[in-house]
Amino acid sequence: MTGTEPAAARIDTSKPHPARVYDWFLxxxxxxxxxxxxxxxxxxxxxxxxxVARTNRWFMQRVTRWMSGEAGIRQYLDIGTGIPTEPNLHQIAQAAAPESRVVYTxxxxxxxxxxEAxxxxxPQGVTDYIQADVRDPGRILEQARKILDFERPIALSLVALLHFVSDDDSPYELVRRLVDALPPGSYLVLSQLTADFDPPAVQRGVDMYAAGGVTLVPRSYAEIGRFFEGLEPTEPGIVQLTQWHPELGVDEVTEGNEAASLYAGVARKP
Structure with a gap:
């Protein structure tokens, strides 16, 4: 297995972790x-x-269907994977194209x-896992190069991840380093918490996560747009999460007309 090390076995149960809270929501x-x-x-x-957690998960499923179909992508680097919840990204990608290669981080x-899950x-494809933090893009890229061919397009997936990266950790620089390493024809897939739709509710969430020792940083439409600078946006651009190609949804459940407080977007590297 890629990137395993003795320290990885230590699980801190004294404070919440976003991946495990997300797992509970799901x-x-x-x-x-x-x-x-x-x-x-x-x-x-x-x-x-x-x-909202389920809505974000459904976005991942829709975007993977789009990537494996219309975009023709056969390689994926998914950072901030979370605890396995079926269908996983590789199951959707490899159902469409069995030769797809997926690296989770x-x-x-x-x-x-x-x-293991x-x-x-x-048999035709590859699925592997890297134990690493998005704040260490050098390690991620070094390990991913052992599995993915960086001469061929790759979909970089940062789904519901960057709002856990504070401004002090230079999120734009981190994303730029990852995108710069990708070959032309690759894609950036991103969803991010925003306070644009319901500021009081989002601020309450920020406060509650902070009380649990977890950083949560909502960003505006313009701030999220900065992650895509230099890339070619695909239709429909940066939109509220449920508005991104809803026709690709399978078994999704709509609860009222309230917007989830996340933006989503996909852009291609020229």
Missing amino acids: GGKDNYPVDEELGRHIMSIDSRAKH DNDPIVLTHA LLRST
Whole structure:
């Protein structure tokens, strides 16, 4: 397995982790009381939180269908993978194109314990996992080059990840380093929390995550647009999450007409 190391086995259960809180929102069992406590606290303030998590997961599924179909992408670098929840990215990509190669990356050691589920690739393709943090793009790229061909297009997926990266950690520079390493014809896939739609509710979420020791940084439409500078946006551009190619959805459930407080966008590297 790529990128495993002794320190990766240590799981900190004293404070919540975004991947495990997300798992709880999705109905998973791979979380701890501290994660459930924060999840329930958030739900007590915003009952839509679980649906927002599912909505983001559905976006990942739709965009992977688009990438494997219309865009013709056969390689994926998914950073901030999270705990496996079917269908995973590789299952969708390899169902469309069995030869697809997928590299997952996450910094939560509990994801490492579930990597076997992530590594169930088709015989024609490859699926692998890197234990690493997006704040260390050099390590991610070094390990990913062992699996992916950086002479051929790659989809870089940063889904619901960058709002956990503070401005002090230079998120724009991190994304630029990753995108700069990709060959022409590659794509950046991104979703990010915003306070543009419901500032009070989002601020309550920020405060609750902060109380649990987790950084949460909502960004505006213009700020999210900066991640795509120098790239060619694909239709429909940066939009509220559910507005990104809803026709590609399968078994999605609509709960009212309230917008999820996330933007999503896809852009191609010329």
